[in-house]
Amino acid sequence: QQQVKQSPQSLIVQKGGISIINCAYENTAFDYFPWYQQFPGKGPALLIAIRPDVSEKKEGRFTISFNKSAKQFSLHIMDSQPGDSATYFCAASFSSGTYKYIFGTGTRLKVLA
């Protein structure tokens, strides 16, 4: 019940295309869903996050879509650029009582120039 399943494991997109990464969770008590971006040799950095009271959040070219009934959320990167090439992790956590984050296994994105 604590798992967060992330797909695909790797993704290759042409420059200007849309990158889509999906995550699914089981525990309906999760109420905070962040996405992290990690470049090689660096620590992950918070990219965008959503709470289940909204179905979509957009920040620049990055959008989180959230489907509470399906227990799924996804990251869309519009107009993907070579500089977006990185590993992306979704995560889920509870906003009270515990500070334990459950991370997905990561998606390695490569954007071709």
Place this chain on the structure above:
Amino acid sequence: DAGITQSPRYKITETGRQVTLMCHQTWSHSYMFWYRQDLGHGLRLIYYSAAADITDKGEVPDGYVVSRSKTENFPLTLESATRSQTSVYFCASSESVPGELQYFGPGTRLTVT
């Protein structure tokens, strides 16, 4: 420099040796975390701390010990290193409750031979 730092960045040790990984943050964040990152597993929480002298186990705490005598430091000790502890270790800190896990350190790559 402000931020979160980890040392050493790279470490090779032998099975059975004690190893301490250091983490230091300059923001006075209350919450600090240790994760390990392994291929196919994403990031897994080892220990976390809500404040000085308050620590708690995460998902994979066996074989690790933490302490937090000062808010800014959160060392992680492998009491008797094993090959299965070969990994990249990330320290992170968070300011607010609920823990919006925003800041990761650069990581320590540990190899146990």
